[in-house]
Amino acid sequence: MKRTITILVLLAIQMAHSQTKNKTADALFDKMYYIDAAKSYEMSINNGDISKEILQRAGDAYYFNTQMENASKYYKKLLADYPTEVSAEYYFRYAQSLQGIQNYELAKKWMKNFSEKQKSSDSRGQNFSLKTVTLEDIKKLKPQFLLENLEINSAYSDMGPMFYKGDLVYSTTVDSSFLKTNKYGWNDQPYLNMQLGKISPQQTNVSFKERFGKEITTQYHEACVAFSPDEQTIYFTRNNYNGKLKRDSKGVNNLKIYSATAVESDNGSVKWENVKELPFNSDNYSVGQPTVSKDGKRLYFVSDMPGTIGSADIFVVDILGKDQYSNPRNLGEKINTSGREMFPYITDKALYFASDGFLGLGGLDVFESRLNNEVFDEPVNLGAPLNSSMDDFGYIVNEDTNKGFVCSNRKTGKGDDDIYSFERSCVQSINGYVFDAISNKNIAGAIVTLKNNENQKLQETVSRIDGKFEFEENIDCKTPYTIEAAKDNFTTSTKAIVTPENSGITEVPIGLDPALIERKDGLLKIKIGIIFFDLNKSEVRYDAAIELNKVVLLMTQYPTVVIKIESHTDSRADDQYNLDLSDRRAKATRDYIISQGIAPERIESAIGYGETQLVNNCSNGVPCTEAQHQMNRRSEFIITKM
Template identity: 30%
Template sequence: MVKKQNIFILLFGLVFVFSVGYGQSKASKGDNYFFQYEYQRAIAAYEKDLTEGTISLKQYLNLADSYYKTNDFDKASEVYFELYKKDTLLGNHHFNKMLQSFSKTSNRDRMEAFLATKSSSFDQEFLENLQFNSELLANSNNETLDFQIFNLEANSGQSDFSPSFYEGNLLFSSGRTQDKKRRYVPTGEGYLNIFKGTLKPSGQVDAVNAFEEIPNSDYHKATPFYSQKLQSIFYVLSNTNGGDLAFNENGKNALAIGMQVKDGPFRLLLKDLSTSFYYPFYDEKNDKLYFSANFEDGYGGTDIYYVHTNRGQIMSAPINLGPRINSPGNEIAPYVFENSFYFSSDVFYGLGGMDIYKSNVEGDSFSIPVNLGNGINSDKDDFGFIMRNEGEGLLGYFSSNRNGGKGSDDIYGFKVDKKPGLRTLTLKGKVVKGNSPKDFVDKAEIRLFDDEGKLLAESYSGADGSYRIEIPWVKSLVLESSKERYSKLHLELTEQELEDLGTSEYNIPISSYDDLVEEREKQTVVKLKKFFFGRSKTQLTPDIEAELDKVVSFVEKFPSVQLRIETYTDSRGGGSTNFTLTQRRSDAIKKYLINKGVPNTNILYSVGYGEDKILNNCTNGVFCLEMLHQQNQRSLIVVLNDNVLFD
């Protein structure tokens, strides 16, 4: 079975390994073939060793990888599974390959079963990415954009990939042969070189020639990125010494990243004979240089990193983007466009070998990466995504080895009205106190439900009250938020309301019970400003109604409260008259609350106490100032079930 060479052979295959020792019991011809990326010949040699019983566990893993590289996923999954049972060399990166193999053979149930056994070893961010994208891709109602995708007429019969805008041109990498005497053995093509073609209004490219504005080399030059701000081209190149390939102590030649200033000097930016660097992208806004690399302390195969620079000059050690972006698979080809971070990954939960994902840049962090879905992604390898504004829409390019191409990898163009990607819904903002919006609420629970009551997502507010939840797009939902001793928000949002939210923030108000009550006369009461009825009156004034509206709001926030209305007078007047007066006042308060929507079941009692509970010495016959008499004129809304309300 012959597999079209893909990006892993083209770029990972740029690395030469002449001798590798693993302390194995028997050397194998398969090792030489494997480390020269001649996978079919490696399979033949390793299978011979297997029948002779001389293959080591490491060579057995190489055999699995060789099956995987040649698309023999049935055999690859069998060998990975055998190694998994031995619990030896199968780390997260190869576990990802095993799950990919299962998915390629339509054995998804088996894949999910094995994933469950390994989930504890993965980062929480990765598991969230997995769940989100699985749900997103399974949602058949998800809207996709109408792409105009076209194969470039400038593609060759070899590998063409990694496009980059260059003024009115397109730069790209190609394995098309220029010198028939110099071929790169693993691919059978020429050494990779950078080419330039003229962009036409249709998006097609013509007048393709070798790009001559970078230093000449007999070896690989690939994956260019042009920074207009710096007037410089970043690209990868084989490590050389005096014009010849340079190797580390293990006989390995890796890839470096260089920077060529137009009409200026060349600078070698990142070089390590034991580590290869891929796909440079310079972020002009933040002066960061992003790239992929296979450092040993990464999360999988190749991870995406960045370094701080001063106009391209390296100013920091490489910084890993972390498990929100990097996975047990390979992540390559970073690209930033209008605050969206695009990259490619072969993590097992995608549509094919390598898929393109989009994540929103949020300060120093990233949102959950979202698969761009069918159209740009396929069941093959899709990578090297770029895009820019063009007229009233967008023009972009990417590389793919999907069926129907001209070569091993082809460059495809696309035109679209708005940013590609499966549609999602993002709710973000802060949880605040309803009665004091400037005060944030931490550790509040936020939950989203569909219209049938199914939980879609849940999260908690941070120390500053901030929250963020992203889900596949839905046309309606219910938002709930709560915290112990706080009110519970229940909000139904229609499709139009969700559309209107857009990318704006939505602050969630919930009220603290303890802020709304206080202790008075050895009992818990609703916190109100003191109000007074007119002399011998029972009518509610606007000031009284304004305070009672606070009780209405309190019951709305805490619908389980049980209340008692208590009203008192001072000692002036007859005792019987005062008792009747306060009872009528309590009844007037109850009537108002019920008319304003407070359920009758929440008000257990409305009681007038007359002058029975004088708070000071102003009893019958005692002369007191008016202000002292007013201390005894009061109405209280008592919370009877305060001690069990939150049990």
């Protein structure tokens, strides 16, 4: 597979600048003619030159064309022979090449080595070693995409799809013979130019319709387009070319974004006129891969301009009208990493982009960052089969139909970069954990039940030693469910949820209260039986001690719990007498609990309230039954700290 997409990586590949003894190969490499350079370096290696420089460049020449098996072979030799002499970047490239051949375990080891050698905050190593999401988690994601290879694909590069008037604009190296056919030395293929394809009614295939945008086509690269909402303005990526190629001080021809305006003829055909460079372009860095927000107010793009976090970052500008734009703003470290973020596509619901800086399956993977109140969520890897061990990028989607297109240079394609149609199904899982609501410790062995909206049991599982549980089978999107968790010596808890309308994992933590605790009137109370005292006395009786021992037991099990004790009487007898009696009983209760080994400071207060806080209408002079009076004769143990 050739790495044609790298012409649009916009930059800034960190190349080995040291020269080798093979001057011919070096010249080819410096011009980015990687296919010919790789062959020439291999000849030197076969003739006995295994210097650090020759191994670096041989590996790079294959790496930049996504020939990962050959790249890994030379990187392996490089790191074995010169482990302390090469930069950390080669540890990263070796790990990436190993992922490209699906040797994930060894890739994980070398990514760890990269992170240790880098000795910085490089997010690529950090993302790879995150404990919250592992490579195994991504590999286990339920498939939510059905992909079809399009008939327009060729043995060369076909990429950069974008919706336009119900059709599909895309870029290809095929059929550019109406211009002088130059070949791009990077991969020995013709330059990319744009075509228009007709999307089938089922949106699963695309057939060639006509060449697109002849008037904005040059003999160099044009690709990766975006349109204003009214489709009267096109934004496209092109080499820095205005009659002739321009190069920076290092001899690199960077990329730029251009705009043009649609002019429709009477027969409905469109010509693109008034071609302009966007004002934030530069001869000294690359800008490309535009995408426009649905309201037409913002333009997102990729660049390696000053302020870039990694090799290539996603930026945004405000479209102010009359060819005016705000200054570019970097989307920040939530979206951009120390690696490459590329091929953004913005909808009213999410930002989709390709990255090799987040944890992935190899090469570039497609990520989704949901948009909530103009704030992007943490990016989520969309998993296989959309992503593969090779490069996957250029994702566009109709959010109403969940159908769209994506590019990949995976080995099962027709050759090089291919465009695939996809249909995205909504796939949900419910994950969670059960925990003690007082101590926050995980609870193992809880019975967790999933029920539908009609309270019918759908699935049942048991929480693991870490308290976690999962429901993965037949979980629908945008559907109400109830989750119930039960465990001996705990109060059963239920939680109602509605799964989101988009694919993903719904996290559901469920806290269980110990059986001795109840939540009442917004308070946490220790639930025990009635504390009986002899008539007009405050000494703790034997039967009362049995109940109070439950309080002692709970406070022993939860050593951070602090309580206050409240004692109450009914309304019979004098008000002041009841107040004094209840206060003596509260303090006697406190003294008993302390006598059983509970620290005095864990009892915040012990106060009697007499008949001042009746729970019913049985106040002075109101006739009530004995049972009604009994409701007011109570002791309460209120948890104030946990």
